Amino acid sequence: MAKQYETVIGLEVHVELATKTKIFCGCSTAFGAEPNAHTCPVCTGMPGSLPVLNKQVVEYAMAVGIAANCEITRVCKFDRKNYFYPDNPQNYQISQLYLPICRNGYVEIETADGKKRVGIHEIHMEEDAGKLIHDEWEDCTLVDYNRSGVPLIEIVSEPDMRSAEEVIAYLEKLRLIIQYLGASDCKLQEGSMRADVNLSVREVGAEKFGTRTEMKNLNSFRAIARAIEGEKERQIELLESGQAVVQETRRWDDAKEESYAMRSKEDAQDYRYFPDPDLVPVHISEEWIERVKKAQPEFRDEKMARYKQEFDLPDYDIDILTGTKHMADLFEQTVALCGQPKKVSNWLMVETMRLLKEQEMEPEDIRFSPENLAKLIGLVESRAINGTVAKEVFEKIFDEDIDPEQYVEENGLKTVNDEGALRKTVEDIIASNPQSVEDYRNGKEKAIGFLVGQTMKAMKGKADPGMVNKLLKELL
Amino acid sequence: MRREKRTACLPYRVPLTKACRGYWLPTHGNGDQWTDMEEKTVDILKYTAVELAEKIKAKEVTVKEAVEAVFARIEAKEESLHCYVTLDKEGAFQRAEEVQKKIDAGELTGRLAGVPVAIKDNMCTEGMLTTCSSKILGNFLPTFSAEAVRNLEKAGAVILGKTNMDEFAMGSTTETSAYGVTRNPWNTEHVPGGSSGGSAAAVAGEECYFALGSDTGGSIRQPAGYCGVVGMKPTYGTVSRYGLIAYGSSLDQIGPLCKDVTDCAAILEAISTHDPKDSTSISREDTDFTKALVEDVRGMRIGIPRDYFGEGLDSEVREAVLAAAETLKEKGAVVEEFDLSLVEYAIPTYYTIAAAEASSNLERFDGIKYGYRTESFEGLHNMYKKTRSEGFGPEVKRRIMLGSFVLSSGYYDAYYLKALKVKALIKKAFDDAFAKYNVILGPVAPTTAPRLGESLSDPMKMYLGDIYTISINLAGLPGICLPCGKDSRGLPIGLQLIGDCFQEKKLIQTAYTYECARGKFGVPDAENRGKAVQKTEESEGR
Secondary structure, eight states, X not given: OOOOEEEEEEEEEEEEOOOSBOSSSSOBOOSSOSTTSSOOTTTTTOTTOOOOOOHHHHHHHHHHHHHTTOEEOSEEOOEEEEOOOTTSTTSEEEEOSSSOSEEEEEEEEEETTEEEEEEEEEEEEEEOOOEEEEETTTTEEEEETTSTTOEEEEEEEOSOBOSHHHHHHHHHHHHHHHHHHTSOOOOXXXXXXXXXXXXXXXXXXXXXXXXOEEXXXXXXXXXXXXXXXXXXXXXXXXXXXXXXXXXXXXXXXXXXXXXXXXXXXXXXXXXXXXEOTTSXXXXXXXHHHHHHHHTOOOOHHHHHHXXXXXXXXXXXXXXXXXXXXXXXXXXXXXXHHHOOHHHHHHIIIIIIHHHHHHTTOOGGGOOXXXXXXXXXXXXXXXXXXXXXXXXXXXXXXXXXXXXXXHHHHHTTOOOBOOHHHHHHXXXXXXXXXXXHHHHHHTTOTTHHHHHHHHHHHHTTTOBOXXXXXXXXXXXX | OHHHHHHHHOTTSOOOOGGGTTTOOOOSOSGGGHHHXXXXXXXXXXXXXXXXXXXXXXXXXXXXXXXXXXXXXXHHHHHHHOOEEEEOHHHHHHHHHHHHHHHHTTSOOSTTTTOEEEEETTBOBTTBOOOTTOGGGTTOOOSSOOXXXXXXXXXXXXXXXXXXXXXXXXOSSSOSOTXXXXXXXXXXXXXXXXXXXXXXXXXXXXXXXXXXXXXXXSTTHHHHHHHTOEEEEOOTTSSOOTTBOOSSTTTOEEEEEESSHHHHXXXXXXXXXXXXXXXXXXXXXXXXXXXXXXXXXXXXXXXXXXXXXXXXXXXXXXXXXXXHHHHXXXXXXXXXXXXXXXXXXXXXXXXXXXXXXXXXXXXXXXXXXXXXXXSSOSHHHHHHHHHHHHHSOHHHHHHHHHHHHHHSTTTIIIIIIHHHHHHHHHHHHHHHHHHHOSEEXXXXXXXXXXXXXXXXXXXXXXXXXXXXXXXXXXXXXXXXXXXXXXXXXXXXXXEEEEEOTTOHHHHHHHHHHHHHHHOOOOOTTHHHHHHHHHHHHHHHHO
């Protein structure tokens, strides 16, 4: 009988924090500027420059730690990780090794077998590196230090996960916690969230862990899932054929669906970590922790329970609405304005999701205001516009966040509720469609649909379909 | 006729000959000024920084005259002393003009307004070469000035140039400089000490009125001692390190090298500011150091550590230092001997910590962003290797290797961590001492300035020479060095006073009182200078 294997997975997740300025200087963290536009002597490692810690970084790291049930280190320090590479202007990265800010936490994930805790070994603060750009034309490498010094937290899990599903659930959980805190937008594709996967396999029942490998360059949930499957198979194959797994760092190539070795343990660098003498220890008081605790938002689980109870929405709706903080905020703010939870939910669930998908956008990219969605719902409620017009107006709101009342007014989209005018049109339609009239009278109920459509078309969509229906039945 | 002669007498001034007239811009009107000028024939180089500022304020001397005097002196002495790596004559005159305007307008009234200053070459000066006396930074033009330099500029000091030093401040003789050795103005066969040797020699040789140095393990105090000037290392965190190119970040402090204790207090007052750009900068409210210039040590408790007078201490140095203690006793101080423990651990502890920090601090010099890059290379790692091999000198390489070793995995606990623990114990030993004494008194170095080349041949011996200075850095304490005599060869002997953290005022008060009792220490070639002047006069007369 073939041996049964178990996969053991731990994650190192880097998250770029949403601070306005860098971790050790006042340069902007904004994305997409001209190369080296957001740099100064500190983040380019000029001789004589010194780092000064950004307090907001500590606060975000603490907030994430508290949300992930961690212990907060009252006196934490920064250490230098020494290695030579041109994207790292000082040739050392300021990070935390000996006294990271958070330790011993956990998050709870949903698995096929119910709830499960994934341990958080530690969370530490560090600085990001710059970016090397190879100029093929000139055959030289250029360096852009705009990202150098952008604050990161690294969340190191315990080896508690056993499958790709659990890994994805854990990442989703982290992403939601951090997004809800506003500490980061956590976009894998844009690199504001990055995960390195440590994976080993062992025979079911074995006590000792197998030799692990670390996989890098995973920039989507799909890539992570595929890389885990691929690496699991690779390691099992090695063991089955009597070979040993080598401890190494591997790079995942998602296009080829395979990984290749980057460096083995033997090549591992000695980073010569030591406390950074340019920075003083960070003393975190009880009061500060309390303040950050008090400022914690309502997280997803609590929100889901409340939506069920307060708005009586279906689980499916709740799942989507709370899927991102932005969506949940939009939902709650709109409900606060118009008091129609189910209607608001429908607009978000159906039309908004459709447009997001069509335009390949993420829920975080929604730019329209709750005021305008509330106004639109009000217009539909008061029958000022009909459903078709409402959808058309919503697209304008989605794209340009226009004021629907003004837009409807200016474009003459109001439903014609003048029975006289409508009756005249209906009469015309009846007169010019004798076949359909005949069909209806002969008991073909469906024929009336065609006549309604024709009337709506003649009214350029500005009629109330209910009223048209009523008038048609009356006149026929 | 008299006019020509007089002018020619001024050693610090370009003679008012026809050829020079275009260059020499008169600032005192016409011929009626000669009564003034007669008074000015006194050598204005003899003024201390504070005295010069007073003369400038009183309009007896102009800033430009002071700068000219210094440059004339530099031109005369630099060839033999080599105090400077970079001189900015043009910039200095430009700055002198600006400062003079501000002084005339009453905008600059400080104790250093208009005083020419030299800056150690490991402090960034915007647009002025800053090399750390290393080949690897040979072409480095900083984009900003160090905070201490900016503070001096705000006070109206006029920067002359950058002084020579041991490469990256690693050394005790200024011989590890990539740009040649600096010589001791008292005897050019001897070293000026280091690493701030260029600064100390420039002050002693009157090539500036005062200078800034940096002190990681004695680099201000020891050269001050060898050159017979006053040097002070303040409490760690008192002067901003922003813009100081780091050697051992947890030990480095900037401080003054100057002619007397009054200057020292005035300079320290000007450069001690809280700087939010330096996380280790301390906000202090007691930086009015000139208030401590009080001639009174009655009741001052002075401890003399027996451990500082043991084996290896030159007998002439011992006698001079103990005589200074006696002087203070006569002035009313309570002087006692005591045992300061752990003295022998200071050197290994210091060289572990300083080298570890240096190995990391110097990683940024890689040929990528600034400074020297090797001519030809194959690939990135070869470029790193060649650039750093060619760019750094042997002493720097030695300390990078030592530092990398003590931080490497498997050795970190045994060396670096242990050194940090010993550092804490050394601080504790000083805490115990300062529970009993206000000031600790001792020599600054075991001997007077060694001959050139003597120390470099044996690095261990050079390291051991730091025994009296480095524990002060490890404990973050302030220390001052001032001359207390000369040995039989005529070389100055340095007296070191050590205070508890933030007790600079006690040091200044004690040092000032001693200085008053001692009297003027004098300058290296005061007698020679007189002759030189006469000679000029004779030749001109002929």
